[in-house]
Amino acid sequence: xxxxxxxxxxxxxxxxxxxxxxxxxxxxxxxxxxxxxxxxxxxxxxxxxxxxxxxxxxxxxxxxxxxxxxxxxxxxxxxxxxxxxxxxxxxxxxxxxxxxxxxxxxxxxxxxxxxxxxxxxxxxxxxxxxxxxxx
Amino acid sequence: xxxxxxxxxxxxxxxxxxxxxxxxxxxxxxxxxxxxxxxxxxxxxxxxxxxxxxxxxxxxxxxxxxxxxxxxxxxxxxxxxxxxxxxxxxxxxxxxxxxxxxxxxxxxxxxxxxxxxxxxxxxxxxxxxxxxxxx
Numbered sequence: 001x002x003x004x005x006x007x008x009x010x011x012x013x014x015x016x017x018x019x020x021x022x023x024x025x026x027x028x029x030x031x032x033x034x035x036x037x038x039x040x041x042x043x044x045x046x047x048x049x050x051x052x053x054x055x056x057x058x059x060x061x062x063x064x065x066x067x068x069x070x071x072x073x074x075x076x077x078x079x080x081x082x083x084x085x086x087x088x089x090x091x092x093x094x095x096x097x098x099x100x101x102x103x104x105x106x107x108x109x110x111x112x113x114x115x116x117x118x119x120x121x122x123x124x125x126x127x128x129x130x131x132x133x134x135x
Numbered sequence: 136x137x138x139x140x141x142x143x144x145x146x147x148x149x150x151x152x153x154x155x156x157x158x159x160x161x162x163x164x165x166x167x168x169x170x171x172x173x174x175x176x177x178x179x180x181x182x183x184x185x186x187x188x189x190x191x192x193x194x195x196x197x198x199x200x201x202x203x204x205x206x207x208x209x210x211x212x213x214x215x216x217x218x219x220x221x222x223x224x225x226x227x228x229x230x231x232x233x234x235x236x237x238x239x240x241x242x243x244x245x246x247x248x249x250x251x252x253x254x255x256x257x258x259x260x261x262x263x264x265x266x267x268x269x270x
Contacts, residue, residue, distance in 0.1 A: 002154050005161045012165030019168075048169040050162075060162045065168055112167050115235055120163045122246050126157075129253060132262040 004061060005123045011051065011062030012116040018047050018065050019109040026097045027106075033085045034075075034093040041095035043071035043102070064083075071096055143262060146255035152182055153249040159218075162241045163233050170229035174221040174238065182217045 026043045049068040050062050060112040073096050081090030156177055166172040223232040 002157070005158050008158065008161045008165045010166075015165075015208075017167075038177055046165070050166045050169050051174050060166070062162065063165045108168065112164075112235070113237060115164050115167070116179060119164055119238070119242060121159065122242065123161070128244060129250065133253065133257050 002123060002127055006120060007118045008060075008062040009116045009123070011064060013120075015046070015048055015063045015065050016109045016113040016116065020106065020113070022046055022068065023102050023106045023109065025035055026102050027099065029095055030097040030099050030102075032095045033083065040075050040093040041097065043095070043097045044068050045071060088101070140240055141258050143256055146259065148251045150249065152177070153252055154178065156245050157242065157249065158239055160245065161222070162220075163238045164242070166231075166237065167233045167235050168231070172231050172232060172233060174211045174223070174233045175218050176221050176241065177217045178219060201264055 008044045030042040032041040045068070046065045047069055048063055049066045050060050051062050051064050059132045075093040075096050078092045078094050079090055080086055083092045086092050141207055156179070159175055159177065163174040163176075166174075194244055210230075219235075219236075224237075225234070
């Protein structure tokens with residue numbers, strides 16, 4: 001059914017906007033140091049997985065973000081003895097956000113979002129034309 | 136009397152297949168960033184021939200009041216059987232075989248074909264209406 005395309009494209013847009021949200025959060029915290037509670041900010045990434053409708057239907061029914069995982073890579077240490085968060089040796093724990101990777105991630109997410117919008121627009125036009133059948 | 140499905144004929148059935156293919160392609164695009172997702176598509180020609188085979192396997196009408204099976208009821212089921220995996224031009228590390236450009240091109244082409252089928256159905260509907268009205 002054509003109306004399921006709206007659900008599918010909508011799920012894609014929702015997933016991509018969540019990804020964009022995480023990119024924004026990562027970029028905003030790219031220079032966050034470890035707070036009083038210990039660990040510095042770790043980059044967060046979404047886990048996409050496809051939604052299956054069951055064996056009967058031909059197509060799946062979109063995408064879903066099942067989890068948001070933290071980047072397990074080690075936090076870089078920077079020597080800055082005057083920093084209030086510096087440890088006894090004078091090192092500050094920085095966040096492990098890779099700014100370049102996040103920028104590429106952002107472009108990929110916005111491109112995917114756009115293609116989902118295109119699908120929605122075309123489907124809307126097709127539906128409107130179908131509604132006018134026989135007029 | 137035959138029902139409206141058989142009056143509208145093959146274009147109406149083709150419309151249903153194009154609709155399903157659009158759903159498939161939209162699902163491929165929504166999962167463009169899902170790791171391990173395999174893009175799927177149908178071959179319109181093989182779906183058409185499968186539908187023709189399916190219609191010949193249907194019950195034989197021995198009396199003129201027997202209801203013939205509409206072609207469009209054959210089509211949607213055969214789409215499930217004719218699902219094929221797309222072979223990617225470039226492999227990706229995460230096992231995803233969706234190539235957005237190819238999916239978008241296929242979606243645009245399928246939308247145009249949908250509109251062509253729609254035009255045929257529209258013409259048949261209009262001539263039916265004029266026959267009913269006796270204009």
